[in-house]
Amino acid sequence: MSGRTKFRSSKFKRCKKSGNRYLLLGVLLFLLLGTVFFLWNNFKTEPAAVSVRDKAVRWEISWRKDLFKNFLNQTIPGLADTTQKLENSQNEKSSSELGVGKNNSRNVINSTLYALTSVDPDDPKTILNAQISTMQNVSFLTENFSPLNFDEEYLKDEIGTDNFNVYSGESLTPSLLSAGLRPLVVIYHSHTTESFVPSSGKEFTEDLSQTVVRAAEELAYLLERDYGVRVIHNKVVHDIPRSRAYEKAADTVKSLVKKYPEAALIIDLHRDGTTREATTAVLNGEEVGRTLLVVGTNHSRWKENFGFALKFNEKSEELFPGLSRGIRERRFTYNQEVHPRAILLEVGGHRNTLEEALRTSRYLAEIIGEILNEI
Structure with a gap:
């Protein structure tokens, strides 16, 4: 029992x-x-x-x-x-x-x-x-999306932020521009080796004639020739290795702003890493690389950058509807705290050709020239 x-x-x-x-x-x-x-x-x-x-x-x-x-x-x-x-x-x-x-x-x-x-x-x-x-x-961001190929630890720690706001805002005034002085634009590249796959055969190359540097050269040439704008184009390679690109670029842009306090605009020129469909438009019967503005919001003066990005985007839509993909915000700085008109500008994507990016530069020259005339 x-x-x-x-x-x-x-x-x-x-x-x-x-x-x-x-x-x-x-x-x-x-x-x-x-x-x-x-x-x-x-x-x-x-x-x-x-x-x-x-x-x-x-x-x-x-x-x-x-x-x-x-x-x-x-x-x-x-x-x-x-x-x-x-x-x-x-x-x-x-x-x-x-x-x-x-x-x-x-x-x-x-x-x-x-x-x-x-x-x-x-x-x-x-x-x-x-x-x-x-x-x-784990981050689910795509590997090739250019604004996000950054040194995360650097951006999170915001190295040097306290000493980074070197732009006083007093060197460039409307009266200075109206006095006949030529405005100055500074262009540099955090991801200098970003290239265009159909033209270069790879996504990154140290042959700068096949990278975003070439697109910036075209932009600088047209700004100087057609609009009388002085351009300082910095071609230092910052993205070898890519994990430290923004950290290395920080020293460059800080030095540039200190050396050229009269700069009216600071452009960190990239190309995107998303699909060709997203980065391509047809203007005047030709395919061009679409633009994208990226604004970092992880600093106290980001609204100044965002306000200028809005003006830039509005002028682009006014002159060339469909060229711009708009404005994207990220909770980082992208070294934009150094200047109220510092922007990260994407020109096309890795699936665009270099020629398509060069066409975009021609439209960008007109957009920037018009904006500078209105400052």
Whole structure:
């Protein structure tokens, strides 16, 4: 009798443990499905009239979320079909159904879910972090996207920031320009060896005649010839190795601004590393590399840089609609704190030809010439 009792007792314990496992799996499955539902619900774009700055920020958020959406679609069977149905269902709802009360309820659920699982539906990366601990240290930025090939530690630590604001703002005034003095533009390259694959056969080369340096030479020549603008073009190679490019470029640009305090504009000229479709436009029947302005916001004077970028972008759209891809903000400095009109300017991408980039330089010369006349 005692043996039967022990047998039944052990069998009961095994059943109980098995039942607990199934219950736990059921709870985890419920949380996963709930996370996916709310995650994709938050991917929905809200149509609204927003400023250029807001559009840039929203584009950045959308770009990151799309990257994670594609990643999850490829790794979870059937997820794409399921979430597409959810998105279609959400799109059919009227705006009146998405009221404040409903949003508050969703926020409560999101907060509760994060407290229990460390998963935030508004941040897809937390889902991966919960499953793979080392994912917390992984960046999903593309390798070739030029503004982001930086020395992360340098930018995070902001080496020399306190001594970096060398531009006084007193050397260049409207009265100085109106007095007939030729404006000065400084051009340099944090990623000097960025090249154009169809022309050079590779993404980076030390043959500067095939890189962004050549595009800048064309821009400098046209500014001087057609608009009487003085140009200082620095061709120092900063991106060997690429991991220290911005750190090395910092010394260069600081020296340039100190040497030429009258500079009206500082350009860090790059080329992008995204698809050809994104970086190519047709103007006057010819294919050209589209431009992109990148503004670093991780310093106290970034609004001055952003304000000038807005002016630059507006002038580009006025003269050559479709040439510009707009403005992108990043939580770094890109050494732009040295001058209120310091910009990072992308000219085409690695899939454009050098000739297409040179055509872009011709349009840029007119844009910059017009802007300088209005300062």
